[in-house]
Amino acid sequence: MPSVSMTVNGKAVSGDVEGRTLLVEFLREKLRLTGTHVGCDTSQCGACVVHVDGESVKACTMLAAQADGAEVMTIEGLAQGDKLHPMQEAFRENHGLQCGFCTPGMIMSAVDLARNNPDPSEKEIRDWLEGNICRCTGYHNIVKSIKAGAEAMRG
Amino acid sequence: MTDQGIGASVRRKEDLRFIKGRGKYTDDIVLQDMSYAAIVRSPHAHAKINRIDTSAARAAPGVVGVLTADDFAAFGGLPCGWQVTGKNEQPMIEPKHPILAEGKVRHVGDPVAVVIAESRAQARDAAELVEIDYEPLPAVVDMRSALEDGASVHDEAGDNLCYDWELGDREAVEAAFRKADHVTTLELINNRLVPNAMEPRCAIGDFDDASGEHTLYTSSQNPHVIRLLMGAFVLQIPEHKLRVYSPDVGGGFGSKIYHYAEEAIVTVAAKVLGRPVKWTSDRTEAFISDAHGRDHVTKVELAMDKEGRFLALREQTLANMGAYLSTFAPSIPTYLHATLLAGQYTTPAILAEVKAVFTNTVPVDAYRGAGRPEATYLLERVIDLAADEMGMDPVEIRRKNFIQPDQFPYATPVALTYDTGDYEATLTAALKAADWDGFEARREEAKRKGKLRGIGIACYIEACGIAPSNIAGALGARAGLYECATVRVNPTGSIQVMTGSHSHGQGHETTFAQVVADRLGIGLDQIDIVHGDTNKIPFGMGTYGSRSIAVGGAALSNACDKIVNKATKIAAHLMEASADDVVFENGSFKVTGTDKQVAFGDVALTAYVPHNYPLDELEPGLEETAFYDPKNFTFPAGTYVCEVEIEPQTGAVEIVSFHASDDFGNVINPMIVEGQVHGGLAQGIGQALLENTVYDNEGQLVSGTYMDYCMPRAYNFPNFTVDHQVTACTHNPLGVKGCGEAGAIGSPPAVINAIVDALKDYGVSHIDMPATPAKIWRIVNGGMAAAAE
Ligand code: FES
Ligand code: FES
Numbered sequence: 035m036p037s038v039s040m041t042v043n044g045k046a047v048s049g050d051v052e053g054r055t056l057l058v059e060f061l062r063e064k065l066r067l068t069g070t071h072v073g074c075d076t077s078q079c080g081a082c083v084v085h086v087d088g089e090s091v092k093a094c095t096m097l098a099a100q101a102d103g104a105e106v107m108t109i110e111g112l113a114q115g116d117k118l119h120p121m122q123e124a125f126r127e128n129h130g131l132q133c134g135f136c137t138p139g140m141i142m143s144a145v146d147l148a149r150n151n152p153d154p155s156e157k158e159i160r161d162w163l164e165g166n167i168c169r170c171t172g173y174h175n176i177v178k179s180i181k182a183g184a185e186a187m188r189g
Numbered sequence: 190m191t192d193q194g195i196g197a198s199v200r201r202k203e204d205l206r207f208i209k210g211r212g213k214y215t216d217d218i219v220l221q222d223m224s225y226a227a228i229v230r231s232p233h234a235h236a237k238i239n240r241i242d243t244s245a246a247r248a249a250p251g252v253v254g255v256l257t258a259d260d261f262a263a264f265g266g267l268p269c270g271w272q273v274t275g276k277n278e279q280p281m282i283e284p285k286h287p288i289l290a291e292g293k294v295r296h297v298g299d300p301v302a303v304v305i306a307e308s309r310a311q312a313r314d315a316a317e318l319v320e321i322d323y324e325p326l327p328a329v330v331d332m333r334s335a336l337e338d339g340a341s342v343h344d345e346a347g348d349n350l351c352y353d354w355e356l357g358d359r360e361a362v363e364a365a366f367r368k369a370d371h372v373t374t375l376e377l378i379n380n381r382l383v384p385n386a387m388e389p390r391c392a393i394g395d396f397d398d399a400s401g402e403h404t405l406y407t408s409s410q411n412p413h414v415i416r417l418l419m420g421a422f423v424l425q426i427p428e429h430k431l432r433v434y435s436p437d438v439g440g441g442f443g444s445k446i447y448h449y450a451e452e453a454i455v456t457v458a459a460k461v462l463g464r465p466v467k468w469t470s471d472r473t474e475a476f477i478s479d480a481h482g483r484d485h486v487t488k489v490e491l492a493m494d495k496e497g498r499f500l501a502l503r504e505q506t507l508a509n510m511g512a513y514l515s516t517f518a519p520s521i522p523t524y525l526h527a528t529l530l531a532g533q534y535t536t537p538a539i540l541a542e543v544k545a546v547f548t549n550t551v552p553v554d555a556y557r558g559a560g561r562p563e564a565t566y567l568l569e570r571v572i573d574l575a576a577d578e579m580g581m582d583p584v585e586i587r588r589k590n591f592i593q594p595d596q597f598p599y600a601t602p603v604a605l606t607y608d609t610g611d612y613e614a615t616l617t618a619a620l621k622a623a624d625w626d627g628f629e630a631r632r633e634e635a636k637r638k639g640k641l642r643g644i645g646i647a648c649y650i651e652a653c654g655i656a657p658s659n660i661a662g663a664l665g666a667r668a669g670l671y672e673c674a675t676v677r678v679n680p681t682g683s684i685q686v687m688t689g690s691h692s693h694g695q696g697h698e699t700t701f702a703q704v705v706a707d708r709l710g711i712g713l714d715q716i717d718i719v720h721g722d723t724n725k726i727p728f729g730m731g732t733y734g735s736r737s738i739a740v741g742g743a744a745l746s747n748a749c750d751k752i753v754n755k756a757t758k759i760a761a762h763l764m765e766a767s768a769d770d771v772v773f774e775n776g777s778f779k780v781t782g783t784d785k786q787v788a789f790g791d792v793a794l795t796a797y798v799p800h801n802y803p804l805d806e807l808e809p810g811l812e813e814t815a816f817y818d819p820k821n822f823t824f825p826a827g828t829y830v831c832e833v834e835i836e837p838q839t840g841a842v843e844i845v846s847f848h849a850s851d852d853f854g855n856v857i858n859p860m861i862v863e864g865q866v867h868g869g870l871a872q873g874i875g876q877a878l879l880e881n882t883v884y885d886n887e888g889q890l891v892s893g894t895y896m897d898y899c900m901p902r903a904y905n906f907p908n909f910t911v912d913h914q915v916t917a918c919t920h921n922p923l924g925v926k927g928c929g930e931a932g933a934i935g936s937p938p939a940v941i942n943a944i945v946d947a948l949k950d951y952g953v954s955h956i957d958m959p960a961t962p963a964k965i966w967r968i969v970n971g972g973m974a975a976a977a978e
Contacts, residue, residue, distance in 0.1 A: 042972070052310065054835050062217075065221070066413075068210070068213075068214075068217035069209070069210015069211065069212075069346065071214070071387075071388070071439070072208070072389070072471075073215075073387045073388070073389065074471075074472035074894075074895050075471045075472050075473055075894075076472065076473075076730070076894045076896050077897050078385065078894075078895035078900070079488070079895060079900075081387060086305065097586040106280065109208075109209065109210030109935075110209065110210045110211070112210075113209055116463065118208070121210040125204070125208050126200060126201075126204045126205070126208055127200065128854065129200075129201070129860050129861070129863075129864050130693070131204060131208065131440045131808030132440070132694035132696070132864060132865075132868060133205055133207075133386070133388065133437075133438065133440040133693055133694030134204070134208075134212050134385075134437065134439070134694070135214065135388045135439030135440060136208025136214075136439075137207050137208055137386050138207075138208075138210045138845065139193065141208060149871075151512070156908070159903070159906075160903040160904040161903075161904055163902065163903035163904070164902055164903070164904065165385065166902075166903075167870075167895070167900050167901075167902060168438050168903075169385055169386055169387045169868075169871075169900075170387075170694045170864075170865055170868045171443070171864060171868055171871070172867030172868045172869075172870055172906060172907050172909065172932075173867075173902075173903040173906055174867045174906070174908050175864060175867065177908070178902065179905060
């Protein structure tokens with residue numbers, strides 16, 4: 035079995051994986067970082083979004099081996115200790131979640147959007163969320179959260 | 190405590206763990222020595238199983254066991270929780286629903302064998318090696334021909350009829366139709382939906398041979414009911430030896446109410462193998478193993494006098510049950526559907542005729558709204574069509590037929606008595622918010638841009654908090670429909686509430702705590718809500734049908750009353766006063782007319798440290814339980830207005846605005862209630878525009894993944910505007926009605942009414958859901974072609 039090494043949330047980790055092991059399986063099952071969720075098997079829902087070398091990636095669409103040597107950030111790595119990331123804070127403030135299952139993927143996706151486009155319009159947010167499904171919220175409050183989160187990230 | 194109590198938009202207590210990725214969903218749980226199950230499912234809609242060869246699978250790497258129907262021979266099938274009696278006292282046909290298929294498979298996805306291995310990947314690999322010799326049989330797919338089909342899904346139901354049921358006064362309806370000035374007739378389909386909670390179902394079985402206790406972790410909306418059904422009817426194990434625990438659950442919308450085969454499978458397998466067994470559905474598997482929703486074909490007729498007053502309504506519905514009866518399935522097209530056919534109107538006579546049919550498809554059961562969306566859709570569509578035929582305004586025809594505020598309580602001809610409502614109030618608010626009067630100008634403006642614009646209205650009513658038990662029982666429910674709450678005041682004054690309601694996104698940890706904060710004057714951070722674990726909570730009925738606040742919240746309120754009552758007696762003792770003179774205000778007990786007072790926390794401590802305590806009059810401790818069985822349903826209602834713009838070249842529909850005015854009675858947390866409305870609207874609009882479950886003629890599910898089933902995404906919706914009016918429920922202590930399903934009930938007809946309005950120049954009187962661009966394009970372009978001829 036090939037072995038992979040990467041930095042996850044600032045910590046060096048390594049492990050043996052089968053060639054077919056997906057990044058999301060490595061994170062959830064080997065590292066027990068269960069904040070990254072699996073909502074589908076066709077790469078459509080975005081519950082699994084993490085950052086790999088600073089960009090949002092669907093962790094169900096990438097092999098663990100492909101992330102060898104990469105910097106990976108998951109939802110668990112976003113807050114600084116007790117201090118929430120502004121995007122996390124914004125989701126909380128704006129009721130941007132209900133069951134919370136899509137939320138980690140939404141937040142990771144939103145952080146990437148705001149980094150690339152610090153002042154996204156409502157339409158840009160909705161278009162950016164094309165790869166993320168939420169079944170609970172109707173998106174209204176997610177869009178609101180992302181707008182507020184992006185604003186807070188601008189500082 | 191008003192900044193935290195009832196009526197305050199408090200931020201949710203549960204959010205912190207979710208936004209940090211620290212929620213604990215069933216699949217996040219890993220037990221020592223856990224093994225993994227993969228389920229071999231039927232690729233055929235209908236087939237005989239001649240032989241199952243598991244030898245290759247057993248020999249595959251990592252495999253620790255393979256189970257087939259023979260391993261479950263000692264157990265019962267999955268029980269149906271609702272018995273419907275049809276016309277002429279004919280009981281419904283209730284064929285066995287085996288845990289694993291016995292001799293025949295009856296839908297694509299029917300579970301046939303289970304492979305358990307050291308890892309999930311090994312289990313899946315080995316599952317491919319189970320060889321099954323199937324002999325395909327003719328499949329019954331289209332429910333419209335199912336009753337004459339020749340082929341049958343079950344031997345017990347040769348003609349595929351599960352029940353033939355009727356509600357209403359046939360003679361009165363026929364008489365009214367005879368004297369009607371106008372009759373409007375409409376045939377429509379309520380499309381089959383896949384609930385698609387984002388968390389796929391998951392179940393873990395564990396068995397402790399020292400204590401003889403089974404534990405089932407399952408992503409369920411009602412753990413106690415699963416324990417009851419599985420313990421008593423399927424596995425026949427004593428209930429107290431079975432713990433069912435549903436931790437964080439990633440959405441349900443009804444699909445996680447039911448007792449599913451996988452729960453029994455992992456529970457049995459864990460005992461057989463002597464180690465924990467986990468099964469996690471993937472999405473493709475969810476499409477063929479989670480119960481689906483809706484799926485009605487209906488003909489509806491509305492009889493009117495010449496002023497447009499409704500004289501009678503008659504409908505005939507074919508309801509698809511799928512291949513087996515899921516836990517609540519028979520109640521959906523019957524009691525949960527036909528009893529809402531009066532809507533907000535004074536229609537004096539109504540007749541509903543429902544035939545439920547078996548087909549070789551996934552079982553159909555309650556999905557957000559469960560019966561009420563189907564009723565509302567046919568009613569609000571036929572009313573719009575009637576208005577059009579009568580040359581009346583769609584608002585005026587509704588207004589003319591509304592039940593008036595002074596007519597409550599109002600007994601409908603279909604078995605319900607509405608307690609309160611003010612339909613004019615929600616209508617007026619919605620029309621104003623949506624600028625109904627300004628629409629024609631917007632339509633003209635759109636026309637100049639080459640777009641077709643339409644506006645649609647729907648006035649819905651729903652029945653929440655199904656109850657009371659004696660009525661539910663008379664209607665065929667095999668369970669009681671009360672709820673429980675235990676309020677445990679700890680010695681230091683903090684509070685744990687054990688509730689039978691289950692939160693899977695609804696925010697109970699906040700809302701329920703607000704009720705307690707309000708009643709007991711305690712800070713929210715001092716209150717924890719415990720739910721989902723049968724070893725911790727009293728026997729409860731779970732969460733579905735918007736029952737949590739109306740029934741569970743009411744139980745909680747009553748338990749708080751008992752706490753205050755007992756605490757008042759303790760306080761009276763402490764202050765050497767008569768309990769009659771002690772009042773509880775803002776967290777303190779006071780003797781009226783004096784300055785004597787004692788804080789709630791001191792009373793709590795006294796209850797547990799009874800050094801100075803009236804032990805001859807009162808027991809120590811401060812913990813109370815209430816079971817609440819409501820007197821009636823609650824009846825939320827409202828008006829929704831949808832405005833659409835259609836691009837004639839492509840048929841694409843854009844919802845340009847959507848407004849919801851609801852009456853949910855008293856509201857505990859407006860922010861959470863709005864969120865619930867948004868979510869419901871998205872599911873209803875999803876049904877109207879995008880979602881559809883398609884089977885081919887052989888019974889293969891064509892729309893079986895997110896690539897083929899159109900899930901609503903952020904760009905499909907506008908920002909919704911919502912508001913609420915209040916008429917308090919008259920028969921529960923909080924005056925609440927419930928809000929979870931409304932959005933999904935009221936929005937489909939509002940959307941379709943708007944689309945039909947936009948297309949009225951093309952001679953369109955109806956369009957079936959989902960109103961896809963392709964369908965609309967054909968109408969517009971067919972219409973254009975016709976116009977050019
Ligand atoms: S799990 Fe990765 S997109 Fe759905
Ligand atoms: S909050 Fe439940 S899926 Fe988004």
